Amino acid sequence: MDILGLLIPVSLFLGAVGLAAFWWMLRKGQFEDPDGDAHRILRDDYDDKPKS
Amino acid sequence: MTATFEHVRPSACPACAVAPAAEHLAELPKEATLMLSLPGIHCAGCISGVERALLAVPGVRDARVNLTLRRAAVTAGPEVEAETLTAVLERAGYEAHELDPGVLATTAADRAGRDLLMRLAVAFFAMMNVMLLSVAVWSGAEGVTRDMMHWISAAIAIPAVIFSGRPFYVSAWGALRARRLNMDVPITLAIALALVTSSYETIHSGEHAYFDAAVMLCFFLLGGRYLDHRTRASARSAAQELAALEVPRAVRVTDAGEETVSVAELAVGDVVRVRPGGRVPVDGLVLSGQSELDRSLMTGESLPVFAGEGSLVSAGEVNLTGPLTVEVRAAGRDTALHRIADLVAVAESGRANYHSLADQAAKLYAPFVHILSVAAAVGWWLYTQDVRIALNIAAAVLIITCPCALGLAVPAVTTAASGRLFRKGLLIKDGTALERLAEADTVVFDKTGTLTHGLPTPLDADALPPEAAQVALALAEGSAHPLATSLAKALRSAGISCAEVNGLREVPGHGVEGLWRGQVVRLGRATWLGAEAPEETATFLKIGETAALTLRFADTLREGAAEVVEALQRQGKRVILISGDTRGAVARFAQAIGIEEVIAEALPQEKVALVAELSGQGAKVLMVGDGLNDTAALAAAHVSISPASALDAARSASDMVLMGRSLAPIADAVRTSVSARARIRENFTIATVYNVLAVPLAVAGLCSPLIAALAMSLSSITVSLNALRLK
Numbered sequence: 001m002d003i004l005g006l007l008i009p010v011s012l013f014l015g016a017v018g019l020a021a022f023w024w025m026l027r028k029g030q031f032e033d034p035d036g037d038a039h040r041i042l043r044d045d046y047d048d049k050p051k052s
Numbered sequence: 053m054t055a056t057f058e059h060v061r062p063s064a065c066p067a068c069a070v071a072p073a074a075e076h077l078a079e080l081p082k083e084a085t086l087m088l089s090l091p092g093i094h095c096a097g098c099i100s101g102v103e104r105a106l107l108a109v110p111g112v113r114d115a116r117v118n119l120t121l122r123r124a125a126v127t128a129g130p131e132v133e134a135e136t137l138t139a140v141l142e143r144a145g146y147e148a149h150e151l152d153p154g155v156l157a158t159t160a161a162d163r164a165g166r167d168l169l170m171r172l173a174v175a176f177f178a179m180m181n182v183m184l185l186s187v188a189v190w191s192g193a194e195g196v197t198r199d200m201m202h203w204i205s206a207a208i209a210i211p212a213v214i215f216s217g218r219p220f221y222v223s224a225w226g227a228l229r230a231r232r233l234n235m236d237v238p239i240t241l242a243i244a245l246a247l248v249t250s251s252y253e254t255i256h257s258g259e260h261a262y263f264d265a266a267v268m269l270c271f272f273l274l275g276g277r278y279l280d281h282r283t284r285a286s287a288r289s290a291a292q293e294l295a296a297l298e299v300p301r302a303v304r305v306t307d308a309g310e311e312t313v314s315v316a317e318l319a320v321g322d323v324v325r326v327r328p329g330g331r332v333p334v335d336g337l338v339l340s341g342q343s344e345l346d347r348s349l350m351t352g353e354s355l356p357v358f359a360g361e362g363s364l365v366s367a368g369e370v371n372l373t374g375p376l377t378v379e380v381r382a383a384g385r386d387t388a389l390h391r392i393a394d395l396v397a398v399a400e401s402g403r404a405n406y407h408s409l410a411d412q413a414a415k416l417y418a419p420f421v422h423i424l425s426v427a428a429a430v431g432w433w434l435y436t437q438d439v440r441i442a443l444n445i446a447a448a449v450l451i452i453t454c455p456c457a458l459g460l461a462v463p464a465v466t467t468a469a470s471g472r473l474f475r476k477g478l479l480i481k482d483g484t485a486l487e488r489l490a491e492a493d494t495v496v497f498d499k500t501g502t503l504t505h506g507l508p509t510p511l512d513a514d515a516l517p518p519e520a521a522q523v524a525l526a527l528a529e530g531s532a533h534p535l536a537t538s539l540a541k542a543l544r545s546a547g548i549s550c551a552e553v554n555g556l557r558e559v560p561g562h563g564v565e566g567l568w569r570g571q572v573v574r575l576g577r578a579t580w581l582g583a584e585a586p587e588e589t590a591t592f593l594k595i596g597e598t599a600a601l602t603l604r605f606a607d608t609l610r611e612g613a614a615e616v617v618e619a620l621q622r623q624g625k626r627v628i629l630i631s632g633d634t635r636g637a638v639a640r641f642a643q644a645i646g647i648e649e650v651i652a653e654a655l656p657q658e659k660v661a662l663v664a665e666l667s668g669q670g671a672k673v674l675m676v677g678d679g680l681n682d683t684a685a686l687a688a689a690h691v692s693i694s695p696a697s698a699l700d701a702a703r704s705a706s707d708m709v710l711m712g713r714s715l716a717p718i719a720d721a722v723r724t725s726v727s728a729r730a731r732i733r734e735n736f737t738i739a740t741v742y743n744v745l746a747v748p749l750a751v752a753g754l755c756s757p758l759i760a761a762l763a764m765s766l767s768s769i770t771v772s773l774n775a776l777r778l779k
Binding site for chain 1: 095096097099100117118119120121166169170173174180181184185197200204208
């Protein structure tokens with residue numbers, strides 16, 4: 001069962017990475033227009049530089 | 053945009069601090085962000101179309117569509133007007149309305165939403181990790197391993213619960229301070245008790261710890277809270293933002309000349325000038341000038357009225373043709389406009405005592421839970437004389453009965469329903485509005501601006517002799533009066549060309565005149581042309597000395613109006629039409645649309661009185677209206693809807709706002725609300741069934757943390773899935 005001593009910190013760390021990523025996405029406004037982003041990827045006009 | 057000098061900001065240069073005005077000038081925005089509401093967009097093509105159309109307008113630097121909120125944010129130079137943009141979009145085939153730039157003020161609401169989302173994420177992270185650790189305990193870990201799992205769970209759960217449960221603690225504390233009980237009191241108590249007994253058990257190497265349950269509780273309840281917040285925030289902001297029509301400014305005439313001042317600065321006795329097309333800012337007496345006034349938003353009259361020297365005008369009316377000089381008789385709080393606002397405040401207080409289904413459930417639930425858990429704890433203490441067991445039982449009972457499913461039951465349904473209605477073009481501003489709409493059995497419609505567009509169109513333009521039509525067109529084009537512009541538009545689209553009329557001259561308050569083949573030709577009011585005024589909206593054409601020709605106008609029916617009235621009547625609702633317009637116009641209209649109960653020439657007070665009387669008889673009234681004269685009635689009604697074109701005051705007084713032009717979503721809304729109420733009731737039943745099954749186990753001391761976790765997640769998931777069945 002010694003492996004638990006390694007696995008638990010690792011799983012906690014991975015979870016924390018996910019949480020931090022979510023926090024970053026929230027800050028960047030990626031949840032502001034979910035419908036629009038889903039449609040934008042399908043449209044015909046080609047963006048050289050997608051607007052942020 | 054208004055300049056405020058009050059705002060204090062640390063300034064680097066001392067001169068700026070001394071001269072705040074200069075600082076303000078220096079930072080005047082070079083470009084402004086304009087917000088547009090686009091109720092009709094729905095696909096990728098619309099996004100591209102709208103953005104392309106907007107970017108083609110000179111001065112527009114950037115345009116970005118938000119499909120979720122159905123809005124576009126446009127960055128443009130100061131010379132670009134929102135009206136230009138809406139006109140461009142209308143031409144491109146997209147319905148657009150201007151939104152107040154005060155949109156930026158909604159960032160506060162956004163921040164609250166983001167805050168909730170972050171707490172939700174933390175609770176989710178903690179729940180998943182603690183669950184994983186708990187699986188080991190559930191599957192039989194013992195001794196040191198179990199203790200280690202409990203200790204790590206505690207280290208994750210305690211900070212997570214303290215952080216993510218904050219909204220509940222704040223609300224529970226507020227309720228307790230006011231000596232009330234709300235849903236959050238048992239929630240807070242359950243969380244606190246679970247943490248305390250679990251920590252105690254962990255320290256003493258006990259068998260059961262409820263850290264997983266405490267975190268899970270936070271997660272599901274925050275989920276409900278977040279859904280609730282999102283529904284309300286998006287609707288609230290959109291309803292507030294639709295452009296303001298009030299007049300914050302007036303032109304004051306003094307000996308020194310004219311100056312633009314804020315309406316708040318005007319005093320009785322001041323003289324103000326009202327330009328054609330402007331809104332009258334005060335109640336007053338006309339000193340000079342002649343014009344016509346559009347009172348439709350104030351009184352519902354569709355026919356413009358004459359105003360000349362000595363006429364009384366009131367705030368909110370629109371001056372149509374000539375400039376007026378008005379002596380202020382009442383300003384600010386004393387105007388008729390404000391008296392209506394006061395009427396609204398009084399009417400609104402009547403509705404505040406509506407109890408939502410959730411409130412009713414909470415009222416039954418909160419005391420019951422406390423009594424139950426105290427009784428269980430006391431019983432076990434008497435039986436075993438062991439405080440530790442008694443506290444454990446109390447915590448288990450509180451966790452099992454905790455309103456996870458109850459907290460999700462209403463928000464999940466409301467979110468599903470308002471999302472559905474939003475796609476159809478209806479915004480719900482108030483969480484309980486759907487429940488109240490489901491109860492409505494009487495529908496009161498306003499006429500002008502609600503069932504109709506509020507814009508008259510000529511009825512018999514085709515019947516005019518061709519020459520007269522050409523003259524009429526020439527005259528009509530010389531005026532900005534709504535009847536004239538509407539006539540001109542109709543004649544143009546009928547393919548009539550303009551006659552050559554010289555010396556075109558607008559006689560403010562009367563009409564337009566000119567010379568055609570040496571004869572005086574006039575288009576205008578009945579009294580001016582010596583004709584007899586009929587009981588409906590009309591204008592007259594007189595060529596030379598011949599008898600005046602009558603051009604009748606009627607308001608056009610709003611899209612979907614007839615269908616909505618018919619659908620509501622088919623659903624067995626009593627439909628009443630009330631209008632401030634003249635008897636003849638209202639009666640004819642009611643007959644055309646099929647409404648039997650009609651009240652015409654109603655004052656704003658009478659509208660409220662009617663709504664109050666109907667409510668007094670036990671009817672649940674749905675009021676649909678748009679004008680200032682409807683505002684108080686909208687606030688007094690059990691539930692109310694106003695179209696997007698309505699005045700701010702009317703929109704803020706109503707529970708739901710139609711985003712598009714069509715009235716059709718109203719019938720859908722009624723249907724959806726009835727089904728939503730049924731789903732909410734089902735959800736309460738489901739939640740209760742789970743509680744009834746699990747509570748005896750908890751009281752008997754048989755409820756392990758595994759059973760608590762299962763009951764909680766299963767009931768929450770069932771309730772959410774049931775909400776999604778909404779049609």
